[in-house]
Amino acid sequence: xxxxxxxxxxxxAPDLSYKPFHARNIRSRxxxxxxxxxxxIAVIPLILVLGYILVQGSSKISLALLTQxxxxxxxxxxGIGNAxxxxxxxxxxxxxxxxxxxxxxxxxxxEYSRSGWFAQFIRFGTNVLAGVPSIIxxxxxxxxxxxxxxxxxxxxxxxxxxxxxxxxxxxxxxxxTDEGLKLVPEDLRRAALGVGASRFVTVLRITLPxxxxxxxxxxxxxxxRAAGETAPLIFxxxxxxxxxxxxxxxxxxxxxxxxxxxxxxxxxxxxEFHNExxxxxxxxxxxxxxALNLFSRWLAGVAAK
Amino acid sequence: MSDPxxxxxxxxxxxxxxxxxxxxxxxxxxxxxxxxxxxxxxxxVVFLGSLDSMARYGWQFLVTSDWNPVDDQYGAGAAIYGTLxxxxxxxxxxxxxxxxxxxxxxxxxxxxxxxxxxxxxVELLAAIPSVVLGVWAIFVMEPFIRPGLELLYELFxxxxxxxxxxxxxxxxxxxLILVVMILPIITAISRDCLxxxxxxxxxxxxxxxxxxxGAIINVILPAAISGIIGGVMLALGRAMGETMAVTxxxxxxxxxxxxxxxxGNTIAAMLANQFGEADGSQVSSLxxxxxxxxVLTLCVNIxxxxxxxxxxxxx
Numbered sequence: 152x153x154x155x156x157x158x159x160x161x162x163x164a165p166d167l168s169y170k171p172f173h174a175r176n177i178r179s180r181x182x183x184x185x186x187x188x189x190x191x192i193a194v195i196p197l198i199l200v201l202g203y204i205l206v207q208g209s210s211k212i213s214l215a216l217l218t219q220x221x222x223x224x225x226x227x228x229x230g231i232g233n234a235x236x237x238x239x240x241x242x243x244x245x246x247x248x249x250x251x252x253x254x255x256x257x258x259x260x261x262e263y264s265r266s267g268w269f270a271q272f273i274r275f276g277t278n279v280l281a282g283v284p285s286i287i288x289x290x291x292x293x294x295x296x297x298x299x300x301x302x303x304x305x306x307x308x309x310x311x312x313x314x315x316x317x318x319x320x321x322x323x324x325x326x327x328t329d330e331g332l333k334l335v336p337e338d339l340r341r342a343a344l345g346v347g348a349s350r351f352v353t354v355l356r357i358t359l360p361x362x363x364x365x366x367x368x369x370x371x372x373x374x375x376r377a378a379g380e381t382a383p384l385i386f387x388x389x390x391x392x393x394x395x396x397x398x399x400x401x402x403x404x405x406x407x408x409x410x411x412x413x414x415x416x417x418x419x420x421x422x423e424f425h426n427e428x429x430x431x432x433x434x435x436x437x438x439x440x441x442a443l444n445l446f447s448r449w450l451a452g453v454a455a456k
Numbered sequence: 457m458s459d460p461x462x463x464x465x466x467x468x469x470x471x472x473x474x475x476x477x478x479x480x481x482x483x484x485x486x487x488x489x490x491x492x493x494x495x496x497x498x499x500x501v502v503f504l505g506s507l508d509s510m511a512r513y514g515w516q517f518l519v520t521s522d523w524n525p526v527d528d529q530y531g532a533g534a535a536i537y538g539t540l541x542x543x544x545x546x547x548x549x550x551x552x553x554x555x556x557x558x559x560x561x562x563x564x565x566x567x568x569x570x571x572x573x574x575x576x577x578v579e580l581l582a583a584i585p586s587v588v589l590g591v592w593a594i595f596v597m598e599p600f601i602r603p604g605l606e607l608l609y610e611l612f613x614x615x616x617x618x619x620x621x622x623x624x625x626x627x628x629x630x631x632l633i634l635v636v637m638i639l640p641i642i643t644a645i646s647r648d649c650l651x652x653x654x655x656x657x658x659x660x661x662x663x664x665x666x667x668x669x670g671a672i673i674n675v676i677l678p679a680a681i682s683g684i685i686g687g688v689m690l691a692l693g694r695a696m697g698e699t700m701a702v703t704x705x706x707x708x709x710x711x712x713x714x715x716x717x718x719x720g721n722t723i724a725a726m727l728a729n730q731f732g733e734a735d736g737s738q739v740s741s742l743x744x745x746x747x748x749x750x751v752l753t754l755c756v757n758i759x760x761x762x763x764x765x766x767x768x769x770x771x
Binding site (some may be wrong): 179185186189190192194196197201204251253254255258259260262263270272275276277279282283285286287289291293294295321376381382385414415418426429430437440444448 | 469473476477480481483484485486487488489490491492494495497498501502505552553554556557559560561565566574576577578579580581583584585586587588589590591592594595596636639640643667668669670672690693694696697698699700703704724727728731732742743746749750753754756757758761
């Protein structure tokens with residue numbers, strides 16, 4: 152027997168219009184305002200930090216500041232020139248170590264052994280290494296390289312600092328290479344192998360170029376992170392009041408000034424001019440790192456097209 | 457025309473080609489092994505370095521808090537307590553804010569352009585080096601919050617956690633700067649997890665007539681919870697190992713003090729401060745503390761991955 156709706160049933164249907172003062176609607180709006188407030192608070196530190204650094208730092212930037220040596224305590228004239236060069240050198244050493252090793256490791260994970268036990272183990276190790284605190288990388292290089300003077304008898308050196316940073320860069324480079332190569336279509340690989348290319352040629356001429364932008368993005372991000380690291384450098388690269396002759400072995404196998412260590416040393420000193428130099432160095436470092444970050448985003452945007 | 461058959465001759469690779477191909481494979485394996493070698497060397501170096509101190513102080517090292525290089529008496533209790541309390545407090549503050557901010561920028565509350573700008577700003581905040589945040593904390597944040605901390609002391613001085621007058625560097629400023637550092641991590645990971653929740657789930661929830669927050673609390677958050685908890689654990693690991701900003705603002709006191717307004721210490725801050733000038737049994741004790749830090753962060757990180765696997769909802 153079929154039932155038909157009576158006039159009465161139509162009228163008893165609930166009122167379906169939106170009731171703004173119903174408890175659940177009030178609660179929903181309150182929670183929306185709450186998370187809007189949270190998002191606002193999450194952004195505030197960036198604005199405050201960047202604002203202070205731009206105001207405090209940029210007002211002190213001058214050619215002399217960028218090209219002179221830091222002064223001894225108490226003197227009011229000098230700059231951060233050697234630290235800028237030092238940061239570039241130490242970061243370059245780190246990239247020279249971490250990029251080839253990381254890309255090689257990523258190639259192994261993505262091209263040779265995607266799911267073997269050894270590859271799984273290396274992936275796990277990469278994640279664990281990414282979680283190791285940065286200060287531990289410093290302790291490790293101090294314990295192995297600095298105290299043993301294994302690098303041509305040098306203790307604290309730019310190379311030791313670069314090695315500590317490389318330990319921190321390595322997981323980033325491996326992961327992005329692995330992920331980037333996995334995105335390369337399998338057809339390309341089969342086509343290359345099908346026309347008779349060896350594994351080596353396939354990787355070098357076909358898959359690595361196809362994955363170049365994601366890998367470059369990861370490398371740039373890794374470099375940006377390494378450039379700002381301080382903890383691994385305090386007792387590996389140490390600090391220097393002088394110019395390092397970075398083109399000679401003598402320069403890179405000696406302690407070297409870096410921006411991040413300069414900021415740390417000078418910010419906790421009681422001398423006002425040193426504090427000002429710390430602000431100026433913060434400005435230079437933040438501009439450098441934000442530029443690298445925006446560059447990597449641009450690279451990623453290019454890759455997406 | 458050449459002989460047609462020669463075009464199809466099967467040519468085997470020359471020995472040189474084979475050698476290059478095979479050695480490339482082994483080079484790649486060697487590069488991948490570097491990760492494992494570095495990881496094991498880190499554990500080994502720190503463990504061997506701390507053997508001396510382990511033998512001398514044993515478990516007492518973890519619970520006592522004398523740190524006296526003159527008398528050769530070491531205990532890292534205060535630093536271990538400081539590491540745990542600062543990172544846990546920072547987590548308690550940062551988790552609701554980070555997840556809330558992530559909901560705000562994923563749930564279609566505001567136009568996409570504004571969401572993208574907020575997302576970009578949060579990611580840039582994550583890129584600011586910790587030493588720069590430390591400078592900011594010393595010169596800007598700490599003087600700014602000092603009156604608030606003084607008020608806290610005047611009102612709650614009878615409560616053990618607030619029982620000392622604020623004198624600049626201390627545990628609370630360190631917790632606040634840690635919040636600034638881990639908030640972007642939690643927001644970014646939560647945002648990615650929320651974005652991965654299938655649109656069908658959302659549509660189904662709205663289709664049966666729930667409000668926005670009914671859908672978020674009952675459907676979307678449960679679907680994304682494994683990834684969010686994993687991200688929170690990663691942030692905890694980061695907070696435990698965070699060195700520079702904390703070193704600059706926590707005060708580096710080796711004495712145990714339950715008050716959050718007093719200067720404190722963390723393992724990472726202690727290493728940054730003392731490792732360069734230490735020798736003899738102090739190095740060994742610092743290595744022991746570093747070993748404790750490694751074990752703590754390893755446990756947190758491995759637990760994070762386990763939880764992501766375990767809690768993943770199948771939908």
